[in-house]
Amino acid sequence: AQSVAQPEDQVNVAEGNPLTVKCTYSVSGNPYLFWYVQYPNRGLQFLLKYITGDNLVKGSYGFEAEFNKSQTSFHLKKPSALVSDSALYFCAVITNAGKSTFGDGTTLTVKP
Amino acid sequence: DAGVTQSPTHLIKTRGQQVTLRCSPKSGHDTVSWYQQALGQGPQFIFQYYEEEERQRGNFPDRFSGHQFPNYSSELNVNALLLGDSALYLCASSRDRRTNGYTFGSGTRLTVV
Numbered sequence: 098a099q100s101v102a103q104p105e106d107q108v109n110v111a112e113g114n115p116l117t118v119k120c121t122y123s124v125s126g127n128p129y130l131f132w133y134v135q136y137p138n139r140g141l142q143f144l145l146k147y148i149t150g151d152n153l154v155k156g157s158y159g160f161e162a163e164f165n166k167s168q169t170s171f172h173l174k175k176p177s178a179l180v181s182d183s184a185l186y187f188c189a190v191i192t193n194a195g196k197s198t199f200g201d202g203t204t205l206t207v208k209p
Numbered sequence: 210d211a212g213v214t215q216s217p218t219h220l221i222k223t224r225g226q227q228v229t230l231r232c233s234p235k236s237g238h239d240t241v242s243w244y245q246q247a248l249g250q251g252p253q254f255i256f257q258y259y260e261e262e263e264r265q266r267g268n269f270p271d272r273f274s275g276h277q278f279p280n281y282s283s284e285l286n287v288n289a290l291l292l293g294d295s296a297l298y299l300c301a302s303s304r305d306r307r308t309n310g311y312t313f314g315s316g317t318r319l320t321v322v
Contacts, residue, residue, distance in 0.1 A: 101251075131310060140213070140299055140313035141252070187251050195240065195303075196265040197311075199251035 099124040099190050103200035110178045110207055118173040118203045120188030128190050130171040132162055135185040135202070144186075147171060158182070178207045213314035215300050221320045222290050228319060230285040234302030235312045241283040242311060243275060244299040252299055258283050287319075295321045 100123045110116045122128055129148055133141035145156025152164045162173045171188060183206050191197040214233040222228050234241050240259045244252035254267035258277035277283045281302075287294055297318050301311035 133313075138315075138318075140315045141301075141311075143310045143312065146310050191311075194265055195242065195257045195259070196267070197242065197254050199244075199253070201249075201251045 099192065099196075099198045101188050101190050101198050101200040103186075103188055103203045105203050106201075107204045107206065110205070112180055112207050112209050113177050116175050116178045116182070116205065116207070118186050118188075118205060120171045120173065120200060121169050122171060122188070122190045123169060124190050124192070126192075128169075128171075129193065130162075130164065131189045131191060132156065132160070132171075132173050133187045133189060133199075135187065141187060144173070178205075180207050180209055183207045213300055213302050213312050215298075215314035215317050217317060218315070219318045219320075221322060223322055224290055224292060226290050227286065227288045228290060230287075230298050230300075230317045230319070232283045232285070232300030232302075232314060234281050234283070234300075238302035238304050238312065239281050240303045241277060241281065242301045242303070243283070243285045244301065245269070245294075246297040246299055246316070248296070255285070290321045292321050295319060 102121045131146045132144040135141045145154050147154045147164045155161045185202045187202050188200040216231045242257040243255040246252045255269050257265040261277045272288045274286045297316040299316045300314045303311045
């Protein structure tokens, strides 16, 4: 069975500082990994994905994620956080057949 | 270009009732997945429809059923509602079942009283 773990319920950073939101996964076969962001009372918005290729994936709004096969991790990063980045972030693994598993989410708070 | 459209946005039902939620996928998308998101939790996969058939299913009871129409729109039906079914129900669409990433709707907030 596949699983996703986001070990931090909450991440707090100061505006302008780098941020990292952690994600580890467990899946049979090659992982298809995604990050989504959710604002209050809204659906999820796609940030970035890793299917194959370069381990460093660049996505929307200046976010990037690094795929590490040996550590089964897919951490979300941004060099300089903005207050507007404050939201709920979800990591997900999706099989090629379409079955998906999401983490429980990490609330990112960026303070001015 | 319309994204994923879900209706209604909010719904209040009584225990034991039945409910139908609707989803129109993004233009060009043919696959629809449904998720249940309880408060403070991540989305839980219910099932996925492609070519009008259920292709994948998560760990949800048979009270949860669905349908996909020839125009790719989809319905989620829940019978014999329980208080624990109260959640945000999200629909996501994608193109040909592949992992190109899903486009999510804003969800239907279901409250069971």
